[in-house]
Amino acid sequence: MAPWQDSRGRLAPLKAIAFAALFVPAAWLLYGYLARTLGPRPLTEIIHASGDWAIRLLFVALAITPLRQILGWPGLIALRRMAGVAALAYAGLHLSVYVADVSFDLGKAAREIWLRSYLTIGFVALLALIPLGVTSTDAMTRRLGGKRWRRLHRASYAIAVLAIVHFFWQSKLDIREPVIMAGLFLWLMAFRLLPTAARRGGAMLAAMAGLAVLAAALAALIEALYYNLRVGAPLARVLEANLGFANGVSPAAIVLAATLGAVAAGAARAAFLAIARRPGTGARALAPAARA
Numbered sequence: 001m002a003p004w005q006d007s008r009g010r011l012a013p014l015k016a017i018a019f020a021a022l023f024v025p026a027a028w029l030l031y032g033y034l035a036r037t038l039g040p041r042p043l044t045e046i047i048h049a050s051g052d053w054a055i056r057l058l059f060v061a062l063a064i065t066p067l068r069q070i071l072g073w074p075g076l077i078a079l080r081r082m083a084g085v086a087a088l089a090y091a092g093l094h095l096s097v098y099v100a101d102v103s104f105d106l107g108k109a110a111r112e113i114w115l116r117s118y119l120t121i122g123f124v125a126l127l128a129l130i131p132l133g134v135t136s137t138d139a140m141t142r143r144l145g146g147k148r149w150r151r152l153h154r155a156s157y158a159i160a161v162l163a164i165v166h167f168f169w170q171s172k173l174d175i176r177e178p179v180i181m182a183g184l185f186l187w188l189m190a191f192r193l194l195p196t197a198a199r200r201g202g203a204m205l206a207a208m209a210g211l212a213v214l215a216a217a218l219a220a221l222i223e224a225l226y227y228n229l230r231v232g233a234p235l236a237r238v239l240e241a242n243l244g245f246a247n248g249v250s251p252a253a254i255v256l257a258a259t260l261g262a263v264a265a266g267a268a269r270a271a272f273l274a275i276a277r278r279p280g281t282g283a284r285a286l287a288p289a290a291r292a
């Protein structure tokens, strides 16, 4: 089965669009490299961009399970494997370009990875991603059996933590994106802590809305603690900055908007389906399409 096909071998438009979209950042970087538009240090630029895409796609893969439940959209599951494998591919590109940046001196690359803790952490994350990528085929899933496969793939939670730490560590003073990642991660993990019975319906949406506020508050706290420990900024001042827009939209506000946005979309979809299912409603015919 090709990545753009469904289990019956037919073209699946959502999968086809997602598959093509995964190549866009790589194609853009290749174009930038060839056209010399990546600035004075193109390899550094590619290391950063490929790292960004590796972690973003890892998060997309982690977000699929909660989002398919929240949005009531089972079809999303078809994208999880694609996002996970793409995260591994971008992480592989990230390491390859890093090696190219040290003039393919493998000894130097290995020494740096061994000696610089943030690189060691990135390396462990990349190594741990490999078995997940290798076992993502249908044949391997069958061979491992559902239970063992799920247990193995739970490693993705720890990999995400390592990737976030790696991201924070190399960020120096601009920690907006790692803070956003940390907040979203907390929210995605919180979903997994909900009892299975509570992972559906209005109760789940209410719980996820409450957890969205909590994840945003924790993101603000993580940001404040980081600046406090790194440059001695008073905790209260960084936390206070989250309440206004003087420094632009804060990472915590972005976490809140993204997570509450997902909950609101899930609530709107549930409301639409409830209306559509009511006898005599003109929208009834649309309900099956909306569920697909």
Ligand code: HEM
Pocket (backbone or CB within 6 Å): 047, 048, 049, 050, 051, 052, 053, 054, 055, 058, 091, 094, 095, 098, 113, 119, 121, 122, 123, 124, 125, 126, 163, 166, 167, 170, 171
């Ligand atoms: C052998 C493994 C790895 C090596 C050698 C490595 C190396 C690097 C280097 C050199 C940087 C730039 C640091 C700087 O300019 O100061 C970086 C940044 C980054 N890496 Fe890695 N990394 C590895 C694995 C990973 C993995 C597995 C992920 C994610 C899944 C990842 C995500 C990132 C991110 C998000 C950034 C920051 C990009 C930005 O600044 O926007 N890295 N890494």
